[in-house]
Amino acid sequence: MRTLSLRRALVVSGMAAVLVAGVVSCGSDDSSDSAEDGTATTVATATTEADDTTDAGTTDEAGGAADAETTQAVTDAWVAFFDGSTPPETRAGLVENGDEFLPALQGMAADPQATATTATVDGVTSAGDDAAMVSWTLLMNGAPVLPDQSGEALLEDGQWKVSAITFCTLLAIQGDGSEVPGC
Template sequence: MHCSGKRVRTSLIPAAVGALVVGIVGLAGCGSSSPSSSSTAHSTPSSGTAAATASTTRAAGGASDTAAGGTSNTMPGGASDTAAIEKAYEVFFAPNAGNASMDHLQNGEQFQAVLNQQGQSESSLAASASAHVSKVTLISPTVAKVIFTIEVGGKPMLQNQPGYAVKQDGTWKVSDYTFCGLLHLEMGSKVPSVCDSAVATHAPS
């Protein structure tokens, strides 16, 4: 790889962010450090509850989550929620999920153009991207904190990333805030305008 210090760019694919991961991995290969917790998820999505507001201490929470490992819940009846959240992340980051990718993203229809941008990536690395959720913590009935790792070809590339899931229309989905955080890692200030609302509201619909 020839590294010039510039951000490595790549196209997005309909099945979420496999190619995006390759771009971030390329950046890391040029000597960049791993993205910080604050870069990946700018803030905690709010459900309008005190519990969600209190969860804004991302840095400390992320560290303890990573150290603990495994999946866990802080609210009764969380096992089924955890399974649904894990599925949402797995499907969203799957390379060939098609429209299912959009369906597993909060406000996914608003991101359709972004997900379809430039069409299908030809990268074999993008085609082998996947996500693994290592910890889920429910912080309200509709908001959960997630620790996840993005793998390419079965090898971890972005490890122990903090993110969120929101329950929208009765279904757990990857928060648009988390997706926009990943877009920010790739695109910097050129993130699509659809992310403005996610940053401004900090809230699931």
């Protein structure tokens, strides 16, 4: 029963993160144009601008575009973690609470579909000094299977990692309902 409640909480949290990221990323410059019938329509244009950076490696304001160094570090961690050919032990070092996920990662290494996955990162947004929101796409054999996803990266001991909630949410979407250690 506790496991079911935990799974539900993880799925709801993951969905909330996706919704929050969607709402945050929709902040934009708005302009109004008049339609032919005289009513006003609003057109939103999303923009990304780099803010002034701090020595911590993220932008001054949470929610702004991450600086180039942070974006590269998060992207490198994300791409390596979701690359199915990366050894499980290496992948465990790229996810929050990786030791707990090692058995699941080892099981994935034996699955031909799981080993065919890769990821691309479309953007990294600062969520504070030690967190970032990641816009990304999961690919299988080079074709998008989960496009336009949102996830969270965390800075632990100087290294950017995929958050446990992001990985657990993905496992819940793709899984068979069985319990995954770490989730």
